[in-house]
Amino acid sequence: xxxxxxxxxxxxxxxxxxxxxxxxxxxxxxxxxxxxxxxxxxxxxxxxxxxxxxxxxxxxxxxxxxxxxxxxxxxxxxxxxxxxxxxxxxxxxxxxxxxxxxxxxxxxxxxxxxxxxxxxxxxxxxxxxxxxxxxxxxxxxxxxxxxxxxxxxxxxxxxxxxxxxxxxxxxxxxxxxxxxxxxxxxxxxxxxxxxxxxxxxxxxxxxxxxxxxxxxxxxxxxxxxxxxxxxxxxxxxxxxxxxxxxxxxxxxxxxxxxxxxxxxxxxxxxxxxxxxxxxxxxxxxxxxxxxxxxxxxxxxxxxxxxxxxxxxxxxxxxxxxxxxxxxxxxxxxxxxxxxxxxxxxxxxxxxxxxxxxxxxxxxxxxxxxxxxxxxxxxxxxxxxxxxxxxxxxxxxxxxxxxxxxxxxxxxxxxxxxxxxxxxxxxxxxxxxxxxxxxxxxxxxxxxxxxxxxxxxxxxxxxxxxxxxxxxxxxxxxxxxxxxxxxxxxxxxxxxxxxxxxxxxxxxxxxxxxxxxxxxxxxxxxxxxxxxxxxxxxxxxxx
Amino acid sequence: xxxxxxxxxxxxxxxxxxxxxxxxxxxxxxxxxxxxxxxxxxxxxxxxxxxxxxxxxxxxxxxxxxxxxxxxxxxxxxxxxxxxxxxxxxxxxxxxxxxxxxxxxxxxxxxxxxxxxxxxxxxxxxxxxxxxxxxxxxxxxxxxxxxxxxxxxxxxxxxxxxxxxxxxxxxxxxxxxxxxxxxxxxxxxxxxxxxxxxxxxxxxxxxxxxxxxxxxxxxxxxxxxxxxxxxxxxxxxxxxxxxxxxxxxxxxxxxxxxxxxxxxxxxxxxxxxxxxxxxxxxxxxxxxxxxxxxxxxxxxxxxxxxxxxxxxxxxxxxxxxxxxxxxxxxxxx
Numbered sequence: 001x002x003x004x005x006x007x008x009x010x011x012x013x014x015x016x017x018x019x020x021x022x023x024x025x026x027x028x029x030x031x032x033x034x035x036x037x038x039x040x041x042x043x044x045x046x047x048x049x050x051x052x053x054x055x056x057x058x059x060x061x062x063x064x065x066x067x068x069x070x071x072x073x074x075x076x077x078x079x080x081x082x083x084x085x086x087x088x089x090x091x092x093x094x095x096x097x098x099x100x101x102x103x104x105x106x107x108x109x110x111x112x113x114x115x116x117x118x119x120x121x122x123x124x125x126x127x128x129x130x131x132x133x134x135x136x137x138x139x140x141x142x143x144x145x146x147x148x149x150x151x152x153x154x155x156x157x158x159x160x161x162x163x164x165x166x167x168x169x170x171x172x173x174x175x176x177x178x179x180x181x182x183x184x185x186x187x188x189x190x191x192x193x194x195x196x197x198x199x200x201x202x203x204x205x206x207x208x209x210x211x212x213x214x215x216x217x218x219x220x221x222x223x224x225x226x227x228x229x230x231x232x233x234x235x236x237x238x239x240x241x242x243x244x245x246x247x248x249x250x251x252x253x254x255x256x257x258x259x260x261x262x263x264x265x266x267x268x269x270x271x272x273x274x275x276x277x278x279x280x281x282x283x284x285x286x287x288x289x290x291x292x293x294x295x296x297x298x299x300x301x302x303x304x305x306x307x308x309x310x311x312x313x314x315x316x317x318x319x320x321x322x323x324x325x326x327x328x329x330x331x332x333x334x335x336x337x338x339x340x341x342x343x344x345x346x347x348x349x350x351x352x353x354x355x356x357x358x359x360x361x362x363x364x365x366x367x368x369x370x371x372x373x374x375x376x377x378x379x380x381x382x383x384x385x386x387x388x389x390x391x392x393x394x395x396x397x398x399x400x401x402x403x404x405x406x407x408x409x410x411x412x413x414x415x416x417x418x419x420x421x422x423x424x425x426x427x428x429x430x431x432x433x434x435x436x437x438x439x440x441x442x443x444x445x446x447x448x449x450x451x452x453x454x455x456x457x458x459x460x461x462x463x464x465x466x467x468x469x470x471x472x473x474x475x476x477x478x479x480x481x482x483x484x485x486x487x488x489x490x491x492x493x494x495x496x497x498x499x500x501x502x503x504x505x506x507x508x509x510x511x512x513x514x515x516x517x518x519x520x521x522x523x524x525x526x527x528x529x530x531x532x533x534x535x536x537x538x539x540x541x542x
Numbered sequence: 543x544x545x546x547x548x549x550x551x552x553x554x555x556x557x558x559x560x561x562x563x564x565x566x567x568x569x570x571x572x573x574x575x576x577x578x579x580x581x582x583x584x585x586x587x588x589x590x591x592x593x594x595x596x597x598x599x600x601x602x603x604x605x606x607x608x609x610x611x612x613x614x615x616x617x618x619x620x621x622x623x624x625x626x627x628x629x630x631x632x633x634x635x636x637x638x639x640x641x642x643x644x645x646x647x648x649x650x651x652x653x654x655x656x657x658x659x660x661x662x663x664x665x666x667x668x669x670x671x672x673x674x675x676x677x678x679x680x681x682x683x684x685x686x687x688x689x690x691x692x693x694x695x696x697x698x699x700x701x702x703x704x705x706x707x708x709x710x711x712x713x714x715x716x717x718x719x720x721x722x723x724x725x726x727x728x729x730x731x732x733x734x735x736x737x738x739x740x741x742x743x744x745x746x747x748x749x750x751x752x753x754x755x756x757x758x759x760x761x762x763x764x765x766x767x768x769x770x771x772x773x774x775x776x777x778x779x780x781x782x783x784x785x786x787x788x789x790x791x792x793x794x795x796x797x798x799x800x801x802x803x804x805x806x807x808x809x810x811x812x813x814x815x816x817x818x819x820x821x822x823x824x825x826x827x828x829x830x831x832x833x834x835x836x837x838x839x840x841x842x843x844x845x846x847x848x849x850x851x852x853x854x855x856x857x858x859x860x861x862x863x864x865x866x867x868x869x870x871x872x873x874x875x
Binding site for chain 1: 556557558559560561566569571572574578580581582583584585586588589590591594597624625627629630631632633634651759785791792793794795796797800859864
């Protein structure tokens, strides 16, 4: 006779005796894949990681995760060319997540709420000299200080910021934002010596008793080209024009300004000239818009403000109040060739924006260095050929942007730290990239990108007020929540829900999930229905 | 008033849960406290849509009735894979009698509870499409006609799957089954036959009729909750793809259900007292080929000797559903 009560034949839930996990030929496994934004970020930010906190409205935690890599989010949220957004998988769905605008929001929020960095780790007793207070130098100083080293920055200029202050115009980066973020780094105990140009690096290191040095002097010497010119023509270089914008005496460029070059600096100078009251600001560039190295949105903004651009033109001669321009034509290979056609343009001054060189004089006589094309060669660990001397930013071969500079500072700091401890820095293994095909985009609701407000055109032409506005709390939250969390579990419960065998264990908030391989039959539904590609199927050894 | 999705930018509208949603806005399935009405260890195939659909539906009914629920089961896959003697996967009071009498047994259970004064105890009857649209149909119609206080849930996988995939009156035209082989000029199941049980249920004028799929969990849970808030005869038909009978990969079960809805092949709607009151709109409309091609039961329509005219007839069925139920958002909306 059965021991069960009347009419009960089977006990509830007794199927647990049947371990269906033995049916499996492949098993699902939780993985963390590398989001394309993180992969593309020259500063090595964990973008998906900080957006995760911003999504829940915990902006302070988001800012803290962000600043693990980058101490200048309010600056970067304004001047970075955001390769992360170019790589963003959401771009294939509707539009890339406005990572840059959320970063700026977090940076501004940190300034508003006066968030400070955590105190440095235990003092290491080592001293590091950083030469140059630009993005790269500040970044290195910040990371080294947080690792417990004593850091002194020696800066040749009268103020910190490097090209962020003396290259990027105010309308793109208000100076109070830059000052606030620099001050926060100095508050970590970093010493900043202004107006102290390092003339001989070895000597400076010996005098100060430094154990290592990071050089980031930037590229501040404007390249020149020979233009036959009369005495009356004013020819200046773009770097000096932008630098003098920071001083008492603004540059005198006249009413008709011609800028020669096609990079972002050329655009910056032309837009600055316009704001200084020039009736005409004309960029002369020898190739076409497609070939122009300046970023497209900057070209667009300049054109909106009334800057004129003469494509396929070179300056042949500069005379009194006018210049002669030769028209060019592209040959089959796409190179500009002179056509012999000339025209004249009215010009009170000509500004050369043809690129910048590095002042390498502080390295004179230093052994072991390799210098090529005017830049210092460094190894993968950012160390020059001279042991203990590292270099980064614009003075080493790379793309010259603030973001790359900040990335160099971080990378150099990690390697300097390892070098000081007599070991080699080993970066962790890189995860597989979470490409779009790994995602299940069905699950993401349609949500268009939030567009940042732009200043009225008339104010853009007449003042140095910031052109692009920021997000406020509501739309920053919206924007953060557009993140697809590529390759990293964001606890949407899909795997837990779609398993026909209840073989997914939900561990609770922040703890993610686990598989119960006793019952998982290996159907793969969780893998396919995971929105963000954080599960993969692995064959069983049978 | 149809199902109103939670407006959420990232996910949450379509996923099972979301860490950023308030607990009362989350699905029953996202909760660690869900009743897991069908426990692990059941013998359903890998990727079984019916096992998933049954847990979705019965867990939702358990949540809506505070655990005061009795489930009646017709014979079928669900019954066979969940209760091979001496094991049971069920963690709810559960009874099985015959293939064709589940609605009548449920009527009896409801009557017994009434006699005992236990009217807080709710009754759910469930079966596959065979036990519902063919074998149990007389009992079902009687239950509707008497308006007995039972929620009947049909897990529709469009054939008799556990006996070896034979045609039922819910099998779609052109589909291959063991009894509708892909031979002759019009291969597979014939056009023009079969039963649309949701519409037949509506014709009885019962309080609530709805269709749902395993690809739309939030909508499915909403419909079960709504049905449980009413009394009288209620009917929900849930589309549950069968990897074995459809000839699909086990990981594609939910994708296939989604495609059935997005093509218009399986219209998802709800009706009260015989009138349609809401439809789940198509989000991104796709052609029926996308739904048919991954399924081996339609493989004879493609390949070396394709039957484009048959595919066109299936597309016409989908288009008719879209028109009839208004499954597309109007341009002006």
